Amino acid sequence: MGFQLGPKFLRRAPKGWLPARAFPVKHSAYEHNNNDPEGGETVIETSAGLTVTWRVECDGHEPYEFSEQRTAPTWLLQGITGGGKRWYSLRIRPQYGLMKDVGVPGVVNPQDPHELWVDWDRAYEEHEVAWAREARVQREKAKRSGTFDHVVDRVINPFAGSLRAEDEQRLDEALEEDRAARAAVEGTWASVLDAEHESESAELKRRMEELERIQKEGRRVPAMVVARAETDRMFAGVPVVVLTFEIVEDGRRRHVVFEHMYGPRHATRYTPGAQVDVWIDPLDPNAICPGR
Structure with missing residues (x-):
């Protein structure tokens, strides 16, 4: 398993803990308040803060939820600097931060199910796949919506790539969400x-x-x-x-x-x-x- 940032600085998964997957029901990622008290420059962020409510799924146990604050990688901030796997890395392709439907892999303490160790390295690699799919879907949506939207998307989203066969279901869902939104605006669902x-x-x-x-x-x-x-x-x-x-x-x-x-x-x-x-x-x- 990969580098663990929180809640404690453990580089290896604790032995004897149970494999699990945690999904963020709601979350907020934020920069630490590291301003120089002497009025100097802001300290470079090497990690982010995360306030989150997890829904944890663990084999042999009923799913459960709990909330916590922890340290997390800077890619959760969805910014440009630190957008890669490490705080000093850059990612030029689109990324959408921590995604609710992807979740994160990890292990939980069998003695205390609120102790969750997250494998952030694997989580990033799994999110890369989901981000790439979402970027392709957004590109195709822009293409179908009209010439202007498509041109703008190609400028701000140049590395998205073309839609793949396995993206069709997600595209259908996204288009249906858009149709529902337009119908509401137009008064169809008055x-x-x-x-x-x-x-x-x-x-x-x-x-x-x-x-x-x-x-x-x-x-x-x-x-x-x-x-x-x-x-x-x-x-x-x-x-x-x-x-x-x-x-x-x-x-x-x-x-x-x-x-x-x-x-x-x-x-x-x-x-x-x-x-x-x-x-x-x-x-x-x-x-x-x-x-x-």
Whole structure:
């Protein structure tokens, strides 16, 4: 097995642990806050932080989920620098970070199923195959969508390659997703959208009431924004943004992922490095209400 980055610096898989595969139900990868306190240049990142909820599948056991923060390779950041298997490597072909349907191979402690050793080397090699397929599918989608999209895709995605026979199923799924999205925009599913809008409005009201309750009943602590990810999802007509906060409480630091709806103007309040206050739910330490 390959080089292990987290949760501990083990270069070999622990003996006696059980083979498993973990799928990221939701995750946020972020750069460490390594700014020079003297005001110098930012330290070069050799690893990334990862806040993740895993769904673990292990032969002979029921699948289970758990959440954790750990150190991970820089290719999870989906950036250009460090986009290869190692932090100092570059990858010129398209890559899409940690993919939910691919997951990662590893082993789990039979005494504690929440101790997961990940083989990041094998995970990268498996993701390379999935990234290449996704790039070919995106290229074919652009080709079928129209001349302008195809020209743009060839410029920004020059190494994708042509669609292969084994990609057809994934292409069909992607095209169906696009057709469904267009149908919703065009009003073909007007009745469904009305029902969804009513449901979203009720959920948004419930969520705002919950945040007000946390702010009223919770304890206020300092925090720092360590990551902000704009998703392609919308809720009640507002973009969904995923924020990762580093919370300092009783001299200890931990990360909490917060997902909410923010317009572009409000989202700028939470740039990485921003110092804010958050209120913590007395009933759930992972439920928070961010302040300004």
